[in-house]
Amino acid sequence: MANAPRNTILTNWIANRPMPATGGGTIPNIDPATGEAIGSVPDSGPADVGAAVQAATGAFGAWASLNGEDRGAMLHALADAVEADLDAIAHAESVDSGKPISVARTIDIPRSVRNLRFFAAAASQFASESHVVPGSMLGYTLRRPKGVVGAISPWNLPLYLLTWKIAPALAAGCTVVAKPSELTPTTASMLAEKAAGVLPPGVLNIVHGRGEPAGASLVTHPGVAAITFTGSTKVGRWIGEACGRDLKPCSLELGGKNPFIVFDDADVEKVGREVVRAAFSNQGQICLCGSRVLVQAGVYEAVVARLIEGAKGMIPGDPLDPATRFGALIGHDHRDKVARYVERAVADGARVLVGGGVPDRLPERVRGGAYYLPTVLNGVRQDCAIVQEEVFGPVCTVQRFEDEHQALELANGTPYGLAASVWTNDLSRAHRVSAALQAGIVWVNCWMLRDLRTPFGGVKQSGVGREGGWEAMRFFTEPKSVTINTGA
Ligand code: NAD
Secondary structure, three states: OOOOOOOEEOOEEEOOEEEOOOOOOEEEEEEOOOOEEEEEEEOOOHHHHHHHHHHHHHHHHHHHHOOHHHHHHHHHHHHHHHHHOHHHHHHHHHHHHOOOHHHHHHHHHHHHHHHHHHHHHHHHHOOOOEEEEOOOEEEEEEEEEOOEEEEEOOOOOHHHHHHHHHHHHHHHOOEEEEEOOOOOOHHHHHHHHHHHOOOOOOOEEEOOOOHHHHHHHHHHOOOOOEEEEEOOHHHHHHHHHHHHHHOOOEEEEOOOOOEEEEOOOOOHHHHHHHHHHHHHHHHHOOOOOOOEEEEEHHHHHHHHHHHHHHHHHOOEOOOOOOOOOEOOOOOHHHHHHHHHHHHHHHHOOOEEEEOOOOOOOOOHHHOOOOOOOOEEEEOOOOOOHHHHOOOOOOEEEEEEEOOHHHHHHHHHOOOEEOEEEEEOOOHHHHHHHHHHOOOOEEEEOOOOOOOOOOOEOOEEOOEEOOEOHHHHHHHOEEEEEEEEEOOO
16 A cells, blocks of 8 residues: 655646745645645745736637637647546545545546546537528627636545536636645646646646635636636635626535435335445535435335445545545544534434444554544434535435425425435436426436536525536637628
């Protein structure tokens, strides 16, 4: 098993050059599986953001006027470079985030490559509409890249979500200043280093640092034409307000509190496998995790038994051990927040069916890590914090329902509306419930089955706007309507 790297000093990447933060400030980069510092990341501020925006502005004209196929070829070359170094990038992702290296190798980094390739292809396929009124007029829509865009991403799927933003932005002809999470900065720097050998200077710039000042300066910089943000609802609301004041377009992908709804007629064996994956993948730190399991009375006991069994089978381990399937949380503060949610739920009357604390046995190397056991709670009221608020950890609640009406009432009864998973073999009910759910994404008899062409995003407090496929390409371009008089 490889050890974590030591003392990796990361830099910003501006105009394809590595640069420390102006003033030299740094933030320690902590390995959450051990609690130890493994290096540092620049603590950037407005001057660094200003330099990156200047570089991106300078590169915009030439990049925007390339044809889509040429931009696509460069994105493919970047994907090749990431793929060629997949093992090292996966290792860095695992060390930064605490996620099992097996997950980084088979999901995070391959998906990052796929994001780059998918939008590389989109660059050559993107077209606009025309509208004809015979003998009167011909209208067509020009779609021009918006300009310099700011991309701000979270720590839970670091390179996966960063590439999900920058790939469509670059494909559409925008230049980018990206601010990755300060908690998981390494793979963004690795990407930037590879991009320096592939993309013209200034097309992709990475500025590391905290949300405030680095992220906030990017949001409010007058040279930034649009913001694409993935992160918490709290920060998303602030970004939405700041963009609103400047009338700057923004796309906000925010938190979730997603129902996983099982009807009596579902295939309980399949449910048993998927409910565990939905609740505990990435230690429950995926915005799409099914953290509220709603089960109809007839299969309640059978589903809960499988969920408990599955949770017990997720043994916390060293993320760098290829056999580990359940790693560390992002940090000790976050782990303590998760623990407080569970304590409060118990004080509110919930029962812990499994988990509910830190593991008492861990491999030697990771004894100081930010671990929390996969946890299942029942006996929760709909108005409890554990049901209403995003915990973003390996904790799920189970609620019993009697009929479809009650299932929908519980499912829709939170401020969030990102995703939902519905399990039934009744075709009519599958359609009916899908239509009635307040969610941007509904899966029927599956969870997190993704086609990158489909719109991705949430309703209510889960966000504004959609990513994915043409939705993303449209966000990064500005439509201009041109009308030609074709009358005699
Ligand atoms: P966060 O909101 O704390 O931080 C996200 C990013 O925003 C980080 O890069 C951070 O430095 C930056 N930031 C913080 N304050 C800022 C400010 N004032 N201005 C500009 N940038 C600022 O979120 P997190 O803890 O990194 O990520 C977890 C959250 O992300 C969860 O709520 C999760 O549901 C959400 N998430 C949503 C999706 C989705 O697609 N809807 C996907 C993944 C994660």
